[in-house]
Amino acid sequence: MTPESGSQQPWVFALNNRELVFPDSGITGQSPDLDLSQIPGSSRMTASVPEYSSISSLLNTFQFNSNASSILSLPFLALPPMNFPDFRRNAKCAICDEVATGRHYGAATCFGCKSFWRRSIYFQRKYRCKFDGKCELKKAPHQNLCRACRLRKCFEVGMNPEGW
Amino acid sequence: MTPESGSQQPWVFALNNRELVFPDSGITGQSPDLDLSQIPGSSRMTASVPEYSSISSLLNTFQFNSNASSILSLPFLALPPMNFPDFRRNAKCAICDEVATGRHYGAATCFGCKSFWRRSIYFQRKYRCKFDGKCELKKAPHQNLCRACRLRKCFEVGMNPEGW
DNA sequence: CGAGAGAACATGTTCTGCG
């Protein structure tokens, strides 16, 4: 699937390593903290977006039609600017099932995952999953998220260990 | 409504200040940490319980038919022993919308409310509600429960400030 | 002003000791 196919459809572009375009909204801009070359298999990523009225529908469509080799970089790529209409209500944390509060260490995450990442890096934590390494990162009563699976996902999504 | 009316119905009794009876299950026992005289309006409390198969249905029926003057003492009163079948899955925190993990400071609460109470007492915290003093004590993303309303409910339910 | 890093603080979960 390439931008040329399906002529009637608008497209979401990663123009190059540092630029995203949302043609439907007219938003075009550079993202200084975005470096696609560091995300495996995502140096060129496009997706068909038939139509959308909110961030959440855009993200869903983007995810559904994407031909990227790794789905894990999607939340990172698809994150629109903070002033995009609707962002705050609809953006999902790239790590867990919370609402994202903004970009933290390069990814759209909630406050919890932001702090978890900072502390894990600062203390150089090593975790081991008690199960199959595929834990669902969803909050349940009286139980924290699996630390090993949470930290692994932080790395996969490309969170920056050094801040900025 | 008194135990004498509706002869066919089983009853839940607070026999006296320190004893509860669940006739349907045959459970009778003393509860050393139960002192009804300290709960306003609850020195004599009875309720009709037509039938029940689990704690949750018992609690619902108890709450619905109770003629107690204050509904706030119900979770305290209705709490069965920890070894009662089904307790762990069905007991609700007397303060918030979590699952209760046991009796803490005299009430059936979750770990969170247990710690909140201990710290509030230890540090002698005074809180002021930002709203109308009737906040719903239900967890929402990126927001803590209203401290003032939470602590007030802890007192109303009769949590013990001194531990035991 | 707004966004976000890091510190400070509040909250929630697990561990330890005791009865």
Next chain:
DNA sequence: TCGCAGAACATGTTCTCTC
């Protein structure tokens, strides 16, 4: 062995600072 108080630790939210 079990229940729970309190301590210890982990997690989550708010504040402060800088850009």
